[in-house]
Amino acid sequence: MRFQDVISINDFRKEDIDYVLRVAERLEEELKKEGTLKYAKGKVLATLFFEPSTRTRLSFESAMHRLGGAVIGFAEASTTSVKKGESLMDTIRTVENYADVIVIRHPREGAARLAAEVARVPVINAGDGANQHPTQTLLDLYTIKKEFGKIDGLDIALLGDLKYGRTVHSLAKALSYYNVRLYFVAPKGLEMPRHIVEEISNKVEIVETSDLEAVIPKVDVLYVTRIQKERFPDPAEYNKIKGSYKVDLKVLEKAKDTLKVMHPLPRVDEIAYEVDNTKYSAYFRQVWSGIPVRMALLGIVLGVIE
Amino acid sequence: MKELKVSAINKGTVIDHIPAGRGLKVLEILNLFGDNTILVAMNVRSGKLGRKDIIKVEGKILNEEEVNKIALIAPSATVNIIENWEVVEKRKVEIPDEIIGIIECANPNCITHYEEVTPKFKVLSKKPLKLKCHYCERTMEEDIVLKHLL
Ligand SMILES: [Zn+2]
Numbered sequence: 001m002r003f004q005d006v007i008s009i010n011d012f013r014k015e016d017i018d019y020v021l022r023v024a025e026r027l028e029e030e031l032k033k034e035g036t037l038k039y040a041k042g043k044v045l046a047t048l049f050f051e052p053s054t055r056t057r058l059s060f061e062s063a064m065h066r067l068g069g070a071v072i073g074f075a076e077a078s079t080t081s082v083k084k085g086e087s088l089m090d091t092i093r094t095v096e097n098y099a100d101v102i103v104i105r106h107p108r109e110g111a112a113r114l115a116a117e118v119a120r121v122p123v124i125n126a127g128d129g130a131n132q133h134p135t136q137t138l139l140d141l142y143t144i145k146k147e148f149g150k151i152d153g154l155d156i157a158l159l160g161d162l163k164y165g166r167t168v169h170s171l172a173k174a175l176s177y178y179n180v181r182l183y184f185v186a187p188k189g190l191e192m193p194r195h196i197v198e199e200i201s202n203k204v205e206i207v208e209t210s211d212l213e214a215v216i217p218k219v220d221v222l223y224v225t226r227i228q229k230e231r232f233p234d235p236a237e238y239n240k241i242k243g244s245y246k247v248d249l250k251v252l253e254k255a256k257d258t259l260k261v262m263h264p265l266p267r268v269d270e271i272a273y274e275v276d277n278t279k280y281s282a283y284f285r286q287v288w289s290g291i292p293v294r295m296a297l298l299g300i301v302l303g304v305i306e
Numbered sequence: 307m308k309e310l311k312v313s314a315i316n317k318g319t320v321i322d323h324i325p326a327g328r329g330l331k332v333l334e335i336l337n338l339f340g341d342n343t344i345l346v347a348m349n350v351r352s353g354k355l356g357r358k359d360i361i362k363v364e365g366k367i368l369n370e371e372e373v374n375k376i377a378l379i380a381p382s383a384t385v386n387i388i389e390n391w392e393v394v395e396k397r398k399v400e401i402p403d404e405i406i407g408i409i410e411c412a413n414p415n416c417i418t419h420y421e422e423v424t425p426k427f428k429v430l431s432k433k434p435l436k437l438k439c440h441y442c443e444r445t446m447e448e449d450i451v452l453k454h455l456l
Binding site: 008010087088089106107108109110111113114128129130131132195 | 411413415416417418420421422423439440441442443444445
């Protein structure tokens with residue numbers, strides 16, 4: 001076993017990422033051949049969702065069931081003793097008696113790290129405030145690897161709100177381990193934070209622009225994220241930007257034949273529905289990637305998969 | 307010129323060249339209120355700093371780790387270990403690689419503000435000072451750090 005907990009993508013070396021992706025690939029094969037697997041038979045996962053995130057929770061639960069394990073947990077802190085004022089640390093000390101592994105989602109940054117320090121059982125971070133969501137990053141990488149058979153050598157564009165988007169921050173950092181060229185395409189005011197650009201610019205080539213059309217013909221992956229209306233003080237400004245970043249068939253006319261469009265979902269209107277059934281769309285396969293990747297992580301931290 | 311503002315000590319630690327006005331904060335961080343006799347001089351004229359504070363702790367030799375705790379608020383401080391009325395060792399304070407306690411995280415949504423947990427920071431850079439919260443992973447620069455002393 002190479003790691004005990006999954007808290008931050010910053011804890012992962014390149015070897016760790018490659019290892020997770022390899023295990024995920026192996027499990028996906030086995031899953032296709034055998035249906036439900038038995039690696040986690042007799043093991044219990046507790047999903048502690050202090051704020052709702054139905055997709056992420058269902059993905060973890062599905063992964064655990066497919067590994068042959070069982071799931072307990074709560075989906076909203078308001079239904080638990082947390083509402084009565086119980087501390088996170090006490091909740092963890094209680095739940096660790098019921099489960100062999102804990103998946104936690106919490107509105108406060110650093111909650112998963114603290115939970116992991118307190119818990120005797122492994123902890124997986126399913127999102128701590130604006131900080132980390134490492135399993136999303138790993139499933140994004142897995143999707144790219146599945147679509148192209150590799151990550152090295154690709155031109156990858158991250159599009160949308162690069163300033164506040166936790167997903168694109170972690171993904172950019174993780175991609176910097178590979179031999180890729182990154183395009184950061186963002187409207188003015190929502191550019192990738194300087195500290196991230198500085199951190200990775202000595203490892204990968206970065207092109208920063210607001211011009212999506214110029215970037216489209218060059219890239220292999222277009223990773224689209226949502227631009228949140230509430231980030232804009234002026235609604236007119238938002239409407240202008242919103243229109244310029246709608247990925248539809250017209251925008252994709254100049255794309256490489258092999259371009260793949262990805263999105264962490266949910267989308268609002270940044271990808272037109274007409275893209276869904278084209279060769280470009282990879283975002284629903286991306287959702288599926290969450291299953292083998294989370295199976296791999298659960299299996300690794302439980303120590304039932306080598 | 308000999309310093310006559312505060313009486314000399316037989317055995318103990320003298321922390322000199324503390325920026326004026328930070329002396330009490332240093333005492334607080336070092337948690338020296340107890341059995342020790344402590345002499346504090348504030349706003350002492352100094353060639354180097356204009357004004358400075360000086361602390362003399364009688365009977366107690368502070369170790370490096372204890373003294374380094376004050377590096378954030380008094381980076382200019384020097385530490386003299388006194389035995390038999392004489393300085394037997396002179397040290398400069400140094401910022402440690404990890405800072406536990408002393409400051410709180412500047413991120414209002416950090417879990418450390420909501421749970422009984424000691425804030426912990428990794429020192430990314432000593433000059434200019436840059437810290438990273440062990441929990442929320444947010445970084446803090448010097449001006450922010452000084453506003454968040456506990
Ligand atoms: Zn913090």
